[in-house]
Amino acid sequence: MNKAWLVMKTMLKMQYSKAGRNSSQVWVFVIAAFILLPFVGLYISLVNSMVRVLYELLQPFGQESLILGILFLILHMLLFLISIVTVVSAFYFAEDIQSFIPFPLQPYQLLLGKAASPFLYLYLTAGAIFLPAFYFYGSVSGASILYYLFGVIIFLLLPIIPFTIASILVMVLMRFVNVAKNKDRSKVLAGVFSLFFIIFINVFLRLNTNSDDISANFAAFIQERDDVLQLITAFYPPAFVSTLALTESTTWIGVLSFAALIGISIAAFLLFIWMGQLLYLKGVLGIGAGNKKKIAQKKVKKQMTKRPVWLSYILKELRIIFRTPTFLMQCVIQGLFGPVFIVIILMLDSSNESLAGFMQMFSEKESLLLMFIAVVFILATNATSISSISREGKSWEANLFLPLHPKQVFFSKIATAWAINLITILLFLVVFIMVLQIPAIIILHWLVLTLGASWFTSALGTYLDFLSPKLNWTDEQEVFKARMTGLFSLLYTVGIFGVMVLFIWNMNNVQGLWMTSLVLLACLIIAVGIVHKLLQRKINANEQQRL
Secondary structure, three states, X not given: OHHHHHHHHHHHHHHHOOOOOOHXXXXXXXXXXXXXXXXXXXXXXHHHHHHHHHHHHHHHHOOOOHHHHHHHHHHHHHHHHHHHHHHHHHHHOOOOHHHHOOOOOOHXXXXXXXXXXXXXXXXXXXXHHHHHHHHHHHHHHOOOHHXXXXXXXXXXXXXXXXXXXXXXXXHHHHHHXXXXXXXXXXXXXXXXXXXXXXXXXXXXHHOOOOHHHHHHHHHHHHHHOOOXXXXXXXXXXXXXXXXXXXXXXXXXXXXXXXXXXXXHHHHHHHHHHXXXXXXXXXXXXXXXXXOOOOOOHHHHHHHOOOOOHHHHHHHHHHHHHHHOHHHHHHHHHHHHXXXXXXXXXXXXXXXXXHHHHHHOOOOHHHHHHHXXXXXHHHHHOOOOHHHOOHHHHHHHHHHHHOOOOHHHHHHHHHHHHHHHHHHHHHHHXXXXXXHOOOOHHHHHHHXXXXXXXXXXXXXXXXXXXXXXXXXXXXXXXXXXXXOOHHHHHHHHHHHHHHHHHHHHHOOOOOOOHHXXXXXXXXXXXXXXXXXXXXXXXXXXXOHHHHO
């Protein structure tokens, strides 16, 4: 195990080392913590209310343990889905694995090293969901010290079982299915699957929004059955024994359940190592085979059709983003979470007419400013532009030898981020037209301004990434982890346009749709011009040669 521990430390250092990073950026973390603090307080307050309401509802029937049972079921399901995506990316599609294979290491030792980083994500997720609910349940139920002691140990064991199940499924798939032949397709499916799952959960919850009906049906369901916990967790024993270990912590049932959970977790860990020893390296070696599918000559000629350089470069960038699961998740799918959820929530909400009436309370000027700042905030969170340079990794030097002017390269990267932002803008366009019933003339003005703002966020993100790129990565996830470029981009964009919108909102001299649009457009042109000027200075100084 000493070698396994050494591999784990080495791989974590490769991903999270602060070597070469500017230590002065620490203050930005402090600012980010202050910004997030109100949201954390709101979240904890919400969890506290939910636990207390459910406890008061279930306690008269003696079924309060259902809170923990459902919590464990949801957590294990969520950790399993996260594990599927991270295992595929970290175990098989990370570039560093090929460099570790020649070392005198057993497959299970490599596997444990690769599992270290995904486990950190699982603990962060489990901690955010489990710990607040666990604490408030113990508080409202007057739990003993054993409850808290068992709970901390159960938290440490939480990711092992779902991660083992997900890992074994992926390793079997990679070993016996010709994934290499469909490598690009499998990468895309891994990312898209997450979006559809979250949308499904959201739709399912939105279809059951009548809290009175839910409470009445739930109470009737509980009254009819005395063994609800066992019924719900019957198909997944780890959730059942975890719940018993906490709710019966002062009895022999709780102690035995706790011991059973430890035994199941150890067995899962040993199974993970055994299956990894058998399957992991064989699956990794198959990945490098690539797709040998023959391509028709007609298709080859069509692909070789002469087209503008900038268009070819943009298509190349889009293919890389859509064929790499990490880039697809970070640049496309995560950027769609906000607008997709808003579309679904508004579409399923029966009070859409009231929302349309709510927007009619504002003047044309105010409606335009509200729509503009809302979409600009969402566009500023997109990670496509802030990873424009870093996505190249060690292949960035190839751009220096291509017969392309640096301006063409940067223009194409900005245009790529702008093109992906179009998906988000299109979704908001649907909401504004179909749900909020915004007049066409306001939509037209908003669209022109938003397309300009999208170019600004794309140019600003590319410039910030140019200042501090992350090119020496071995896993695509390193491009987005522990970097402040995204936060800088968000703060600059929201700060600049927030002040601008607030200023115009309170300007009595600026009234009406046309005047407001012209002032905003003028500000946008100046902002875009400044960013391009800064970028041009860097290019003139040949900074791209020093990356």
